Amino acid sequence: MPVTSFGKAINSALADAMEADTTVVAMGEDIGSAGGPFGVTRGLQQRFGEARVIDMPISEAAIAGAAAGAALSGLKPVFEIMFMDFTTLVMDAVVNQAAKAHFMFGGQRSVPMVLRTPHGGGLNAGPQHSQCLEAWFAHIPGLKVVCPADAPSAYGLMRSAIDDPNPVIFVENKRLYASKTEMPETPASVPIGKASIARAGSDVTVVAYGGVVAMALAAADALAATGVEVEVIDLRSLQPWDPDTVLASLRRTHRLVIAHEAVKAFGVGAEIAATMADLGFDELDAPIVRVGAAFMPVPFAKSLEPSYLPTAGDIEAAIQRTLEN
Amino acid sequence: MPQEETPIAVDALLDLYRQLLLIRLAEERLANLFADGAVPGFIHLSIGQEAVPVGVISNLGAADTVASTHRGHGHALAKGLSLDGFYAELLGKDAGLCRGRGGSMHVADFSVGMLGANGIVAAGMSIALGSALAHKTLGRDAVAVVFFGDGALAEGLLHECLNMAKLMALPMLFVCENNGWSEFSPTDSQIAFTLEGLAEGHGVDYQGVDGGDVVTVAESARLAVDQVRRGEGPIVLECKTVRVRGHFEGDPQKYRTISDSELEAHDPLRIAADRLLAAGVKDEQLAALRAETLTSIDAAVQKASDGGPADFASALNDVYAA
Numbered sequence: 001m002p003v004t005s006f007g008k009a010i011n012s013a014l015a016d017a018m019e020a021d022t023t024v025v026a027m028g029e030d031i032g033s034a035g036g037p038f039g040v041t042r043g044l045q046q047r048f049g050e051a052r053v054i055d056m057p058i059s060e061a062a063i064a065g066a067a068a069g070a071a072l073s074g075l076k077p078v079f080e081i082m083f084m085d086f087t088t089l090v091m092d093a094v095v096n097q098a099a100k101a102h103f104m105f106g107g108q109r110s111v112p113m114v115l116r117t118p119h120g121g122g123l124n125a126g127p128q129h130s131q132c133l134e135a136w137f138a139h140i141p142g143l144k145v146v147c148p149a150d151a152p153s154a155y156g157l158m159r160s161a162i163d164d165p166n167p168v169i170f171v172e173n174k175r176l177y178a179s180k181t182e183m184p185e186t187p188a189s190v191p192i193g194k195a196s197i198a199r200a201g202s203d204v205t206v207v208a209y210g211g212v213v214a215m216a217l218a219a220a221d222a223l224a225a226t227g228v229e230v231e232v233i234d235l236r237s238l239q240p241w242d243p244d245t246v247l248a249s250l251r252r253t254h255r256l257v258i259a260h261e262a263v264k265a266f267g268v269g270a271e272i273a274a275t276m277a278d279l280g281f282d283e284l285d286a287p288i289v290r291v292g293a294a295f296m297p298v299p300f301a302k303s304l305e306p307s308y309l310p311t312a313g314d315i316e317a318a319i320q321r322t323l324e325n
Numbered sequence: 326m327p328q329e330e331t332p333i334a335v336d337a338l339l340d341l342y343r344q345l346l347l348i349r350l351a352e353e354r355l356a357n358l359f360a361d362g363a364v365p366g367f368i369h370l371s372i373g374q375e376a377v378p379v380g381v382i383s384n385l386g387a388a389d390t391v392a393s394t395h396r397g398h399g400h401a402l403a404k405g406l407s408l409d410g411f412y413a414e415l416l417g418k419d420a421g422l423c424r425g426r427g428g429s430m431h432v433a434d435f436s437v438g439m440l441g442a443n444g445i446v447a448a449g450m451s452i453a454l455g456s457a458l459a460h461k462t463l464g465r466d467a468v469a470v471v472f473f474g475d476g477a478l479a480e481g482l483l484h485e486c487l488n489m490a491k492l493m494a495l496p497m498l499f500v501c502e503n504n505g506w507s508e509f510s511p512t513d514s515q516i517a518f519t520l521e522g523l524a525e526g527h528g529v530d531y532q533g534v535d536g537g538d539v540v541t542v543a544e545s546a547r548l549a550v551d552q553v554r555r556g557e558g559p560i561v562l563e564c565k566t567v568r569v570r571g572h573f574e575g576d577p578q579k580y581r582t583i584s585d586s587e588l589e590a591h592d593p594l595r596i597a598a599d600r601l602l603a604a605g606v607k608d609e610q611l612a613a614l615r616a617e618t619l620t621s622i623d624a625a626v627q628k629a630s631d632g633g634p635a636d637f638a639s640a641l642n643d644v645y646a647a
Binding site: 066104 | 444460463
């Protein structure tokens with residue numbers, strides 16, 4: 001199987017979707033001739049033309065509103081917001097307009113748009129170019145949120161997101177862009193709302209998504225040497241998420257750790273923990289433990305950011321805590 | 326603006342008058358239903374401003390799209406949304422155009438190109454911008470129109486949308502209904518610039534018209550819509566108008582004084598009726614039109630009142646499209 005980078009997989013998914021459906025358009029800042037700040041849309045404008053790969057000025061609110069309006073009028077826009085921190089500027093269009101349109105107009109129309117955006121730290125990009133804000137969107141009825149961990153999922157989830165009649169927030173961990181994975185010649189769609197088991201194990205379940213899946217796998221490798229078998233679930237979709245797969249795993253392991261790069265407070269991990277404490281109460285042999293970033297703005301300095309970010313070591317320590325009981 | 330007005334045929338003027346009457350009488354009925362407690366929530370009436378939606382939309386076809394504001398009943402009715410569905414929506418019924426989930430600030434009928442009223446000031450601008458982009462990208466012979474109040478001049482989205490519409494030469498018409506009020510504050514206490522100057526700064530053509538005279542609005546809008554439709558880029562049409570009621574229904578308007586003679590002078594129905602009478606139409610004919618409109622409103626309100634309430638289970642099922 002050929003090896004493909006995470007960024008290239010998203011590029012291929014966009015190209016294949018645009019090839020298959022002439023109503024799919026890409027929009028955003030510097031996505032055309034510049035190919036996007038991380039190169040994800042490279043070559044698309046040359047291939048599909050300026051009318052379908054549309055460079056737009058630095059007007060996030062208008063870009064998002066235009067995507068919603070275009071989706072209500074027959075296009076399937078995929079628009080890029082250069083850093084997830086900048087989604088603060090699109091909230092009206094996404095939350096008040098796109099998320100609610102299908103419901104609030106009585107089901108007359110849906111809003112088939114995709115908001116692509118990179119999140120995550122590790123590049124010393126500082127407090128306004130590093131945040132993981134996916135929980136905000138997962139909190140809003142009407143939005144779907146996905147966050148792939150590898151190239152095949154990135155391809156497959158992007159195809160599903162574009163085909164979905166609802167607004168989908170497609171979150172890309174920027175440290176994954178260059179990571180390479182084997183990918184089939186004709187990659188498949190990945191259904192939204194379905195987790196995958198990234199590593200099978202019998203002793204502890206770790207639920208992760210995006211860039212943190214690789215850390216969870218590293219923690220599992222380290223613990224395997226000590227005889228602890230960790231099951232790693234790649235959540236893939238955050239809204240809707242897949243409680244069935246998590247609960248089935250918990251029934252096997254009876255121990256649960258949830259890890260993400262976003263801060264813990266009021267986050268995705270809190271939702272999963274609360275749901276599993278409810279549905280899986282009788283299965284639990286230990287407290288559910290969460291791993292997340294320190295509760296502070298993402299710091300800049302090389303002496304600060306590594307302490308802020310969760311690590312494989314933090315996940316390992318969390319797993320050990322569940323084994324103490 | 327044309328220096329000499331093109332004469333308008335009596336039949337065409339009667340059509341415009343019929344639309345003005347429909348909006349005025351439909352909103353007066355809503356005010357009564359609101360006072361009686363039958364219509365819950367907030368409603369914002371456009372009484373006094375009817376000539377703007379009627380005049381502009383008289384130049385639009387079925388494929389053309391309209392995005393509106395919280396004061397959007399007039400735009401919706403002028404675009405041709407169903408009167409039955411309109412009242413059913415405002416009364417919170419399952420037969421409402423939005424199945425009782427949106428109410429006054431979200432009336433929409435996509436089957437006639439009405440993309441929705443909007444509870445957020447200026448939000449309709451970017452919705453219309455996207456609709457215009459879709460028209461252009463898909464090669465449709467259609468334009469998108471956004472209506473907004475002068476209060477929206479203070480929103481940054483206006484600048485973003487004017488710039489993008491001009492840059493991309495989108496088929497979009499920006500219609501400002503300037504009633505002088507930004508909710509409860511006079512707009513001249515809020516805005517340090519003119520819309521004409523702002524449009525000029527963006528390289529966008531601008532026309533200012535008396536928004537009380539439906540004939541003037543219709544003629545200016547005809548020229549503007551034609552230019553936009555030819556692919557020559559966006560235009561701003563500013564219509565000076567008068568908001569008769571408060572910001573919302575029930576607003577005691579203690580911040581404002583307005584004389585009856587002032588209202589009369591700017592009343593779009595009075596102005597249109599005078600034109601019709603001068604053209605030889607009889608008073609009785611106008612009275613008959615009024616009676617006819619009231620009859621259709623009565624029927625729609627009755628039908629809506631008789632319908633079942635909005636349904637929670639189907640609402641829960643419609644959060645996401647399947």
